[in-house]
Amino acid sequence: MLQIPFIRDNKELTLAGLRKRNFANAEAVVEQLLDLDQQRRDTQKTLDDGLARQNAIAKEIGQLMKTGQKEAAEAAKAETADLKAQSKTLTDQLADLEQQLQAILVTVPNLPHSSVPVGRSAEDNEVVLEWGEKPILHADAQPHWELIKRYGPNGGPMIDFDLGNKISGAGFPVYKGKAARLQRAMINFFLDEALAADYSEVQPPIVINEASGFGTGQLPDKEGQMYYATADELYLIPTAEVPITNLYRDVLVAEAELPIRHVGYTPCFRREAGSWGAHVRGLNRLHQFDKVEIVRIERPENSYAALEQMSQYVQGLLQKLELPYRVLRLCGGDMGFTSALTYDMEVWSAAQGRWLEVSSVSNFETYQANRLKLRAKLDGNKPTLLHTLNGSALALPRIVASILENNQTPEGIRIPAVLVPYCGFEVIS
């Protein structure tokens, strides 16, 4: 959430940022915010003055009572009746104005960093770099959704969509045999790598309450994208970002604890309402998938250095996995609601001939911290909002898809060397 005083002092900057995001009616919305803000301040001033007068009278009455001047005390009491009625009205008005202000504020996205390219859609994202050689596949190479049918136990598929469909529904596959072992191996590999890079491991809950959903920006606007357990009013997490970042909701962090670096493995759940079509086949898009996530909380002046480190770290993982990848700097129109700058990492999926997003690394600056009330006293100053960041490191199913497709040979699928000690086999055949 943007801060009103910031908008007040940086109106043009705010407008420019919102335009870069193609935010509809930026001018009207900002005008309305500033107008409501002015009304709010005027109302509060009037209210505060009235309350100050009431407090003064109450003190006088105390003194009068003490000195036994009953009549004077009664007279003073009479004077407060009007003031009280007035205060009541003003209090209601103030609450109403604050509510209106908040209602608009939560619909305003974060402002993009100056390096974010202008653009409307994924087409306009900037390709920062490409790494690795795209493999040349043998003549009868297949996409992963065909390959998985060939290598399962007992002649069945190693990733079984039909079976998942039976017990849950579409988009909830069952991993069997070597596919299951490969996934477990990857989780351990990713966690070990993060530990070596000085991230401390956490295992958070995978259901969250409304306050947590609000803190990281999933609620109120992305309500329909999360699974919701109505009986207990709990949401299934779409990413470990939510519970891990919310560990620090309403926290005044000790300066010495910074920077905070966490890694966590969780399943992630996404309803993906409204998305279907050819691009969602196989492992490309699922309702449940596994992901290892890194989260950092940083001093404001360090957050962009941290973002670059995280980007390098994720790229290091992809290099160790020997997967060709590219890094995108998302344009204003494609960035997430809460982000100020996002890098997407995409791996090449050779048989499909397309790039698959496997990581998204973002700096949210103070946008989440403001919602979370996540602060620290830095350098002896007043509490100030910290910067939050996170990134996938990594999301598993598309990595599996890419390994299957890129590393296929007529004899079987070659497992990247770094994973062999973790899964205990070199080839899926």
Add this chain to the structure above:
RNA sequence: GGAGAGAUGGGUGAGUGGCUGAAACCAGCAGUUUGCUAAACUGCCGUACCCGCAAGGGUACCGCGGGUUCGAAUCCCGCUCUCUCCGCCA
């Protein structure tokens, strides 16, 4: 699921109607003392919003929401959460 107890500042924890934005202690900050370290001593030390160039001033906040009262951390009502015991259970 049943019964009881509780929720106060960064932490522990006093406080039952005005002198309490809140004792004391711990932590933190500044200083004094001091071969060094440690200790001791003195002072400072909550958050948000509003007015103000500033100095400064105002308001609100003792889990949350209402109420009583001239005046509420303190009294009343509702809610939430936590803890303890019992039950159930991986």
